Amino acid sequence: MIQLKGIHRTFQVGDQEVHALNEINLNVSPGEYLSIMGPSGSGKSTLLNLLGLLDRPTSGTYLLNNQDVTVLSDFEQAKTRRNKIGFVFQFFQLLPRLTAQENVELPMMLDGIAPNERSQRATEVLDAMGLSDRRHHRPDQLSGGQRQRVAIARATIMEPAILLADEPTGNLDSKSGLDVIKILEQLNNKGLTLIIVTHDPEIGVRAKRHIHMIDGKIVESRTDTIAETKDSLPS
Amino acid sequence: MLTRDFIHLASSSILSQRLRASLTILGIAIGIMAVVLLTSIGEGIHRFVLSEFTQFGSSIIGINPGKATTHGTSVGIFGTERPLTIDDAEALRRIPYTLSVVSLVQGNAEVEADKRQRRTTVYGVSPDFPAAFSLEVGIGKFLPKDNPQAPRAFAVLGSKLRSELFGSENPLGKKIRIGGARYRVIGSMESKGQVLGFDLDDTIYIPTNRALEMFNRDSLMEIDLVYEEGAPEKEVVEHIKRILQARHGREDFTITTQQQMLDVLGSVLNVLTFSVAALGSISLLVGGVGIFSIMTIAVQERTPEVGLLGALGAQRKQILGLFLSEAVILAAIGGLAGLVLGIGGAQLLHLLIPALPVHTPWSYVLLAEAIAVILGLVAGVMPAMRAARMDPVEALRSE
Ligand SMILES: Nc1ncnc2c1ncn2[C@@H]1O[C@H](COP(=O)(O)OP(=O)(O)OP(=O)(O)O)[C@@H](O)[C@H]1O
Ligand SMILES: [Mg+2]
Numbered sequence: 108m109i110q111l112k113g114i115h116r117t118f119q120v121g122d123q124e125v126h127a128l129n130e131i132n133l134n135v136s137p138g139e140y141l142s143i144m145g146p147s148g149s150g151k152s153t154l155l156n157l158l159g160l161l162d163r164p165t166s167g168t169y170l171l172n173n174q175d176v177t178v179l180s181d182f183e184q185a186k187t188r189r190n191k192i193g194f195v196f197q198f199f200q201l202l203p204r205l206t207a208q209e210n211v212e213l214p215m216m217l218d219g220i221a222p223n224e225r226s227q228r229a230t231e232v233l234d235a236m237g238l239s240d241r242r243h244h245r246p247d248q249l250s251g252g253q254r255q256r257v258a259i260a261r262a263t264i265m266e267p268a269i270l271l272a273d274e275p276t277g278n279l280d281s282k283s284g285l286d287v288i289k290i291l292e293q294l295n296n297k298g299l300t301l302i303i304v305t306h307d308p309e310i311g312v313r314a315k316r317h318i319h320m321i322d323g324k325i326v327e328s329r330t331d332t333i334a335e336t337k338d339s340l341p342s
Numbered sequence: 343m344l345t346r347d348f349i350h351l352a353s354s355s356i357l358s359q360r361l362r363a364s365l366t367i368l369g370i371a372i373g374i375m376a377v378v379l380l381t382s383i384g385e386g387i388h389r390f391v392l393s394e395f396t397q398f399g400s401s402i403i404g405i406n407p408g409k410a411t412t413h414g415t416s417v418g419i420f421g422t423e424r425p426l427t428i429d430d431a432e433a434l435r436r437i438p439y440t441l442s443v444v445s446l447v448q449g450n451a452e453v454e455a456d457k458r459q460r461r462t463t464v465y466g467v468s469p470d471f472p473a474a475f476s477l478e479v480g481i482g483k484f485l486p487k488d489n490p491q492a493p494r495a496f497a498v499l500g501s502k503l504r505s506e507l508f509g510s511e512n513p514l515g516k517k518i519r520i521g522g523a524r525y526r527v528i529g530s531m532e533s534k535g536q537v538l539g540f541d542l543d544d545t546i547y548i549p550t551n552r553a554l555e556m557f558n559r560d561s562l563m564e565i566d567l568v569y570e571e572g573a574p575e576k577e578v579v580e581h582i583k584r585i586l587q588a589r590h591g592r593e594d595f596t597i598t599t600q601q602q603m604l605d606v607l608g609s610v611l612n613v614l615t616f617s618v619a620a621l622g623s624i625s626l627l628v629g630g631v632g633i634f635s636i637m638t639i640a641v642q643e644r645t646p647e648v649g650l651l652g653a654l655g656a657q658r659k660q661i662l663g664l665f666l667s668e669a670v671i672l673a674a675i676g677g678l679a680g681l682v683l684g685i686g687g688a689q690l691l692h693l694l695i696p697a698l699p700v701h702t703p704w705s706y707v708l709l710a711e712a713i714a715v716i717l718g719l720v721a722g723v724m725p726a727m728r729a730a731r732m733d734p735v736e737a738l739r740s741e
Contacts, residue, residue, distance in 0.1 A: 161652065185658075196650075213654060
């Protein structure tokens with residue numbers, strides 16, 4: 108589903124060139140569960156943004172479902188993001204002035220979906236996240252774990268194929284962090300392709316495939332061979 | 343994205359910053375209020391002056407001696423113009439549609455009654471004067487239809503002059519002296535009050551011919567011709583020209599129709615209304631700057647939100663629309679508040695100073711609200727463009 112070939116991403120800082128991504132080659136199949144680890148500044152977030160079409164590579168090709176997406180217009184990229192990709196961030200990025208449900212409805216608003224359908228779908232997803240009684244709370248009335256679950260509900264409401272999570276537990280205590288990871292893994296079990304960037308090795312090892320990055324390069328890509336108790340369903 | 347969602351999202355951010363939003367709205371409201379209030383006063387004065395002018399009806403044509411240039415100054419310096427005479431006025435009576443013809447001479451003179459005397463305005467007029475200018479005779483009669491060349495020495499008092507000279511006494515039949523000459527009072531007018539600053543009550547009316555003699559003039563000051571409402575004005579004017587040209591041998595007179603006067607007056611008054619509106623617009627401009635700065639700050643503060651919207655797949659146009667909606671909603675609310683304040687203020691002013699006429703036409707109200715909305719668009723477009731052009735990755739990193 109995802110094919111990266113010879114991806115480079117450089118940033119110009121003053122007259123210095125920062126090589127954030129350096130010759131990245133990566134294939135991801137539908138339904139995979141990937142963790143990306145590595146020291147700070149190694150290019151993890153840059154890679155994730157690129158995968159999510161928020162950024163364009165300086166060179167190299169990115170095929171998404173066999174289509175070269177680096178040549179898409181801003182308009183088409185935004186459309187792809189809306190329908191195929193979900194983002195989860197370390198700092199949740201909920202709009203503070205909207206209720207949990209309104210935050211979840213935001214992608215559907217952008218898509219022009221009618222209010223009735225929106226509210227029905229948002230209710231279902233929030234129920235599934237165990238947040239039925241928090242629907243009309245604002246983010247500042249929710250705990251960190253609850254906020255992240257609202258953010259996950261928002262990221263998945265459009266039923267994307269890929270979920271990109273950049274340190275989703277980075278701002279949570281270990282208990283609620285684990286809850287959040289379990290929810291993401293459940294979604295992965297239903298066929299969602301899951302890519303998690305994390306600093307926490309305990310979370311990193313839970314994925315079936317680990318990628319280690321240093322200085323913009325993938326230095327290690329390892330797939331667990333241990334027999335799984337639950338097989339992920341290929342979608 | 344649905345329009346109601348744009349409005350919903352924009353209002354939610356306005357509501358989350360109530361104090362800041364109220365101040366911005368106040369800025370616009372004061373601007374719109376100033377515009378509405380000032381134009382209401384301007385328009386009120388406009389209408390007041392026009393109604394003063396048209397209270398005698400709009401089918402009056404004035405004829406003055408001397409040929410006026412376009413600037414209205416007489417070219418009498420050539421000294422060859424012939425005087426406008428009572429015979430000229432009488433000759434105009436045969437023009438079709440003509441209701442009355444008034445010959446007019448005016449001056450000041452001392453009026454002496456038995457006990458009191460007073461200096462006042464003397465009008466030498468023909469007998470159809472009250473009919474032409476819809477004035478009412480209070481007691482007695484107006485000047486009779488004598489031979490215009492040899493009228494009897496009768497006088498009619500304005501109501502104020504009557505009370506000044508005779509108090510509550512009946513003035514009818516009393517002998518008075520005007521400028522030394524003897525007259526008999528045969529009537530007194532109803533009170534008319536001030537018209538355009540002229541006191542029509544502190545006056546006395548005598549036959550035209552006698553006024554000419556009294557003031558030692560050979561020419562009338564003006565002839566006023568009243569024609570039937572709805573009659574073809576052009577035709578009447580042509581008739582007047584033809585008759586007077588035949589009598590004088592040349593065009594040494596000036597014809598002013600009521601319509602011309604109204605046109606000139608109207609354009610002067612329009613300038614007045616426009617200038618006060620321009621004055622109000624300055625405060626509106628300040629309100630616009632308020633929206634611009636508040637939106638610039640909002641975009642700055644909500645940079646991560648712009649990044650998030652990008653990550654959720656918002657189009658640049660949608661981000662532009664969201665911030666523009668905010669600016670427009672602020673401006674529209676400010677506009678409405680300004681309209682309420684402006685119209686309310688105008689009415690209040692009218693209550694406090696009844697002499698000051700105010701009028702707020704609906705077209706101005708709609709125009710003012712439209713201006714507010716456009717102002718919001720113009721002030722909001724730059725900050726909104728900045729938000730729409732942001733790189734989502736940069737925007738997300740900025741937290
Ligand atoms: N917009 C930018 N301009 C300049 N340099 C940038 C920009 N974005 C990223 N970089 C640089 O690219 C490199 C990789 O950054 P990135 O954010 O991907 O690291 P990361 O692995 O996510 O680090 P962390 O674990 O701290 O989040 C860093 O050296 C960073 O300074
Ligand atoms: Mg990072």
